[in-house]
Amino acid sequence: MMFSFRRFIAVLKARNLEFWRDRAALGWNLLFPFLLVAGFAFVFSGEPKAEYKVGVLQQSAALDRAQHPLLTTRFVEFVPYQSEALARQRLAHHQIDLVLDLTAKRYVVNPDSAKGYLVEKILLQQWPGATREEVTGQAIRYVDFVLPGILGMNMMFSCLFGVGYVLVRYRKNSVLKRLQATPLTALEFVGAQVVSRLAIVLAIAGVVFVSCQQLFGLMMLGSYLLLLLVAALGALSMIALALLIASRLQSEELTGGLLNLTSWPMMILSGVWFSLEGAPDAVQWFAQLFPLTHLVSAARAVMLDGAGFAEISVQLSVMATMSLIFLAMAAALFRWAGDGR
Amino acid sequence: MSVAKVSSAMPAVLAVSQLCKSYGALKAVNNLSFNVQAGQCFGLLGPNGAGKTTTLEMLEGIIKPDSGQIFYHGEIASRQHFQQLGVQFQQTALQDFLTVEETLRMFAAFYPEPADIQELIRLCDLGDFLTQDHKKLSGGQRQRLLLALALVNQPQILFLDEPTTGLDPHARRNFWTLIKQIKQQGRTIILTTHYMDEAEQLCDDLIIVDKGQIIAQGSPQALLREHFEGALLQLPDPGFIPLLPDGHHASIQTDQLCIQTPDVQQSIQALLQQQVPLQGLLVKSATLDDLFLKLTGHALSGANSEAE
Numbered sequence: 001m002m003f004s005f006r007r008f009i010a011v012l013k014a015r016n017l018e019f020w021r022d023r024a025a026l027g028w029n030l031l032f033p034f035l036l037v038a039g040f041a042f043v044f045s046g047e048p049k050a051e052y053k054v055g056v057l058q059q060s061a062a063l064d065r066a067q068h069p070l071l072t073t074r075f076v077e078f079v080p081y082q083s084e085a086l087a088r089q090r091l092a093h094h095q096i097d098l099v100l101d102l103t104a105k106r107y108v109v110n111p112d113s114a115k116g117y118l119v120e121k122i123l124l125q126q127w128p129g130a131t132r133e134e135v136t137g138q139a140i141r142y143v144d145f146v147l148p149g150i151l152g153m154n155m156m157f158s159c160l161f162g163v164g165y166v167l168v169r170y171r172k173n174s175v176l177k178r179l180q181a182t183p184l185t186a187l188e189f190v191g192a193q194v195v196s197r198l199a200i201v202l203a204i205a206g207v208v209f210v211s212c213q214q215l216f217g218l219m220m221l222g223s224y225l226l227l228l229l230v231a232a233l234g235a236l237s238m239i240a241l242a243l244l245i246a247s248r249l250q251s252e253e254l255t256g257g258l259l260n261l262t263s264w265p266m267m268i269l270s271g272v273w274f275s276l277e278g279a280p281d282a283v284q285w286f287a288q289l290f291p292l293t294h295l296v297s298a299a300r301a302v303m304l305d306g307a308g309f310a311e312i313s314v315q316l317s318v319m320a321t322m323s324l325i326f327l328a329m330a331a332a333l334f335r336w337a338g339d340g341r
Numbered sequence: 342m343s344v345a346k347v348s349s350a351m352p353a354v355l356a357v358s359q360l361c362k363s364y365g366a367l368k369a370v371n372n373l374s375f376n377v378q379a380g381q382c383f384g385l386l387g388p389n390g391a392g393k394t395t396t397l398e399m400l401e402g403i404i405k406p407d408s409g410q411i412f413y414h415g416e417i418a419s420r421q422h423f424q425q426l427g428v429q430f431q432q433t434a435l436q437d438f439l440t441v442e443e444t445l446r447m448f449a450a451f452y453p454e455p456a457d458i459q460e461l462i463r464l465c466d467l468g469d470f471l472t473q474d475h476k477k478l479s480g481g482q483r484q485r486l487l488l489a490l491a492l493v494n495q496p497q498i499l500f501l502d503e504p505t506t507g508l509d510p511h512a513r514r515n516f517w518t519l520i521k522q523i524k525q526q527g528r529t530i531i532l533t534t535h536y537m538d539e540a541e542q543l544c545d546d547l548i549i550v551d552k553g554q555i556i557a558q559g560s561p562q563a564l565l566r567e568h569f570e571g572a573l574l575q576l577p578d579p580g581f582i583p584l585l586p587d588g589h590h591a592s593i594q595t596d597q598l599c600i601q602t603p604d605v606q607q608s609i610q611a612l613l614q615q616q617v618p619l620q621g622l623l624v625k626s627a628t629l630d631d632l633f634l635k636l637t638g639h640a641l642s643g644a645n646s647e648a649e
Contacts, residue, residue, distance in 0.1 A: 010450035014436050014443070021438035173434035181401060181428040182451040182494075337403065 007184050011192035019200055033154035033208045040146050052076045052119040055087040055099040068102050070126055079277055089305055092137025106131035140304055144219040147212055148299035149272035151205050155235050156266055156292050158201050160259045163193055164242035168255040177337035186334050194239050201235045221306030230302060233319040234295030240326035247333035266292040294318045354379045354498060354529050360409035362395050369395040371553035382530040384540045384547035392553035393533035394431055397502050401428050427496030429487050431503045435475055441486055442471040452494040465489040481512030501532045505539060517542050537629035549633060556636045561629060568635060569627035571603040576622045583615045594634060
């Protein structure tokens, strides 16, 4: 049967009205991320934590502490970097305190960083004669770092529960059965749910982003349009994941459990709260399976590093591929209420 | 999908042949066959769990039969036919936070040639609560809205699954009037109910279903004529079955002595002669409920099983 925009628009309008008129849910969707960001801004508004993070330029991804006695210094975390440009960028943004190039016997420091000053003093005692280089840049506060993560996490909850849970509720209370008895096709119905949720999620993320920018003066070095593309693709991939989970379930309890099973690892392992740099390889590998990881890393790259389309093309491709795979699987598995048509 | 013709001479609007559906070991619908003629109000009468809803949902294309065939206008039922049906389910939820009018307009948008909304509003008497959230409607108002939704595609065949269950007597009678009006428009109505008075009021033809099987078929009047003669006497169980003249049938059913009699006066005389107390004596014409009781040994309203 042909796709009908008339039927699609009718369901889209109904779903949007349903969301807009459910004032309690709407209020919570707006308030929750804002409260989280405000809470984190307050908690981390003081001086940064007194621990030192030093980047080490090397060929391999794993750090070999035996290569130099400096790397055994206590209370300093050494993070390997294969790209000097990336390490310098992190240093400029105060995300690390110093960069070491052990083979060339040189180091790079940010003269505006208090922690950089101290860690330089500690290391120079053991490494006299090393060549000094400098980079400068605006410090990234924790609120700058965490906001893309919190926005991404809120989008994830809104996409997973707002689509998955609602779809199963519709199936359980026979809304889907009534719609099945009309000419409405699964593609029109599911398409309307996707577009409605995408618009809602982006609108809410936009409101929270602008509010936070006004309140905290967030760092935004890249293109707003590119950030919107990142958000749209990230939301689409997570909506598609929700559709896949809810494609034929009938039980709200089981759906709630499966959505939690999906959302909690994403919340913890997708780099929402802390950078995954320095995390064990297995964790980093596992995190790549989550759409949220790619959404957050691409959003941070645009906002904090001023990354362009080419620099985040990998994340964009992964999110687009995930969206297509999840949508195709959800379409194949989708079931209204009965098996008659 | 290819459409196969099965009959050339005046086919029934709906023909059902050897329809079966099981859920595990339970045979919800067991070899049902019947025809529905154009313009009829056709009833599926039976207790809860008889298989009425399962039958209807197979006819509506919601669930697949295990075996058997369904024909609309002599053609094998297809998606095309299903979309032309008007459907009112027994239990339906609608999308939340929509008003009555918004709900009507959403459903109207699903069809290429929807009915005139104002006409539907007038017919189903929805004018007083058009801007109200459909969740806040009374039982009768809600059923009228669901009926309007079933009529939104101007169907020639309308399925109503227990449309008056849970309504108060006044709302039920209003709904009957509405169904009669719709029937007068020439539409075919297929109705399930476990209310025998509803079936007697509305149905031209019906099947009585129990445990997934047809146990009687015909018009309500013909069925009663066929199975009952004269009148029914009911009185409290005297503890024995009295001797009655030829042509009488007596049985004890749920603490009641039931006598089907061709001659009431003759029966009462026989009872008095055998000193059967007549307190609580009831003389009445037979109803479909009595017919069901006679055929199955249990009452329409009291029977239950696992699947509907």
